[in-house]
Amino acid sequence: MKENYQRKMEGILKNLPKERIPTLLLHSCCAPCSSYVLDVLSSYFAITIYYYNPNIYPKEEFTKRFLEEKRFIKEANFPNSITVIEGTYENDFFEETIDSYRHLGEGSKRCFACYQLRLEKTAKLALENGFDYFTTTLSISPYKNSDKINEIGKELSEKYGVSYLYADFKKKDGYKKSIAFSSLYHLYRQDYCGCIYSKREALERRKKNEKYTNI
Numbered sequence: 001m002k003e004n005y006q007r008k009m010e011g012i013l014k015n016l017p018k019e020r021i022p023t024l025l026l027h028s029c030c031a032p033c034s035s036y037v038l039d040v041l042s043s044y045f046a047i048t049i050y051y052y053n054p055n056i057y058p059k060e061e062f063t064k065r066f067l068e069e070k071r072f073i074k075e076a077n078f079p080n081s082i083t084v085i086e087g088t089y090e091n092d093f094f095e096e097t098i099d100s101y102r103h104l105g106e107g108s109k110r111c112f113a114c115y116q117l118r119l120e121k122t123a124k125l126a127l128e129n130g131f132d133y134f135t136t137t138l139s140i141s142p143y144k145n146s147d148k149i150n151e152i153g154k155e156l157s158e159k160y161g162v163s164y165l166y167a168d169f170k171k172k173d174g175y176k177k178s179i180a181f182s183s184l185y186h187l188y189r190q191d192y193c194g195c196i197y198s199k200r201e202a203l204e205r206r207k208k209n210e211k212y213t214n215i
Contacts, residue, residue, distance in 0.1 A: 052087025
């Protein structure tokens with residue numbers, strides 16, 4: 001039977017200890033995706049955002065998204081304080097990691113290898129710094145495979161001994177609510193996931209749509 005990760009997350013949140021605020025290392029890909037996630041989780045955790053996205057191309061885009069993340073955290077109001085860590089830009093490492101899958105399209109093993117890369121780095125950092133939990137904003141996107149994301153999270157939790165917060169943030173209109181947050185805070189919303197391959201695919205889709213529009 002298909003796992004309900006939204007319900008699983010709600011069960012974890014319900015049973016969090018009351019004597020202290022637990023810590024969460026939250027991998028974030030961008031400000032729009034983190035907006036709704038922070039709204040949901042900030043009353044339960046002391047959150048540190050880890051902006052580790054070596055897949056993003058070019059470097060200027062990586063920096064632009066990071067600065068927008070920082071601006072959003074500064075302007076938004078959350079129950080508990082939130083800090084942000086900028087991960088190292090390692091695009092060459094990303095390219096090596098997905099080398100065998102670069103010919104595949106969006107939503108393929110290429111993306112799964114990218115999930116693995118970013119989540120593993122997050123899990124390692126969570127272990128090194130004594131975080132209670134780690135998770136990612138990635139599941140808020142309707143274009144991301146939530147089953148695979150949570151499967152990887154589970155494996156890494158067992159490997160590194162840090163609790164993983166299961167989630168499917170697109171549930172309960174999470175994606176729509178992130179769009180509303182983006183409008184409220186005038187957040188920059190990119191039109192491609194991040195890597196050079198998704199950028200090319202987005203351009204191809206745009207050209208195709210323009211072609212049919214002009215017929």
